[in-house]
Every structure is written in structure tokens, then in C-alpha cells.
Amino acid sequence: MSIVVRTTESSERAPNAGQVALIASRENHPVAHALEPEPIEIDPRPCVCGYTIDQHLRVDTPEGPEFYCQDIGADELADNLVRDWELADARDRWRHTGEAPPTASVRNSDITARSESRPRPYEPATSTIDAFWLLVAFAEPKRLKPWLADRPKDAAFLLRLLEAD
Numbered sequence: 001m002s003i004v005v006r007t008t009e010s011s012e013r014a015p016n017a018g019q020v021a022l023i024a025s026r027e028n029h030p031v032a033h034a035l036e037p038e039p040i041e042i043d044p045r046p047c048v049c050g051y052t053i054d055q056h057l058r059v060d061t062p063e064g065p066e067f068y069c070q071d072i073g074a075d076e077l078a079d080n081l082v083r084d085w086e087l088a089d090a091r092d093r094w095r096h097t098g099e100a101p102p103t104a105s106v107r108n109s110d111i112t113a114r115s116e117s118r119p120r121p122y123e124p125a126t127s128t129i130d131a132f133w134l135l136v137a138f139a140e141p142k143r144l145k146p147w148l149a150d151r152p153k154d155a156a157f158l159l160r161l162l163e164a165d
Contacts, residue, residue, distance in 0.1 A: 039067065050080030124154040132158045 056067040086092035
């Protein structure tokens with residue numbers, strides 16, 4: 001196998017004067033294509049700009065290829081942002097994926113995480129319940145009545161426990 005090498009000469013002394021350039025491209029070189037994966041195979045995630053790596057400007061450097069975001073306008077960035085939001089929402093995903101649109105009840109549904117159930121009733125801390133049962137076990141009403149009077153918020157719940165026992 002032979003690789004053709006060409007040197008570039010310059011009449012001016014520039015940083016790239018005499019630089020060696022390979023005339024073997026990745027597409028027509030049988031071994032290079034098999035050994036080096038495509039950039040999109042290495043990192044398929046989209047960039048912040050919304051494009052994948054194969055849609056970026058590629059600059060080949062001695063250390064390897066570098067990829068730069070192309071200059072895109074604010075309108076296109078906004079469109080990319082809206083597209084990402086719609087793809088993340090099951091109600092709007094169909095606009096970009098080709099799926100059938102969801103029913104009107106799904107499209108117009110509330111996506112907030114609010115619970116429609118009633119709030120749980122108040123329950124004292126486990127340590128308060130344990131202390132209550134300890135006082136009940138002492139069987140001293142003189143100590144239990146003032147203790148419950150100090151905890152009016154817990155008293156109703158604790159007395160229901162005592163009645164259920």
C-alpha cells in the first residue's frame with residue numbers, strides 16, 4: 001500500500017510553510033475507514049445548539065478533529081428549544097415523530113403533579129405516641145391528664161387510640 005504525500009511550498013514564511021498534506025482521504029482509504037469510527041458513532045448526543053456532531057463545522061488539527069457549532073440565529077435556537085420541549089412532552093411529541101396525535105383528553109390534560117386526594121389527617125410523632133402508651137401503662141390519671149392538656153393538637157388522636165385499644 002502506498003500513500004501519496006505532497007508538500008506545499010510558500011514564498012512567504014508563514015506558520016504553515018512546508019507543511020505536509022496527505023492526499024489520502026478517509027473515504028477512499030480502505031484501512032482508515034475501517035479503523036476510525038464516524039464522530040456520530042462516538043457521541044450521538046445533541047450539542048447545546050441542538051445539532052449532533054456530524055452537523056457541526058469540522059476542523060482537522062494535528063491532535064485530531066475539532067468540531068465547532070455553526071453560527072445559527074436566535075430564531076433557530078428558539079425553535080430548537082421549543083422542539084426539545086415538545087419532544088419531552090407526550091402531548092406534543094407527535095408533531096415531530098410522525099406518531100398519531102393523542103386524544104383531546106390527553107392533549108388538554110393537566111400535567112402538574114398535584115394530587116387530587118385530600119391531605120392526610122394529622123398524626124402525632126411516633127415518639128409522642130410511645131410516650132402516651134408509657135403513661136397509660138403507668139395507670140396514673142393524675143399524670144396523664146396534664147400531659148394531654150399540654151398537647152391539645154395530639155389529644156384527640158391519642159384518645160381515639162386509647163378507645164380503639
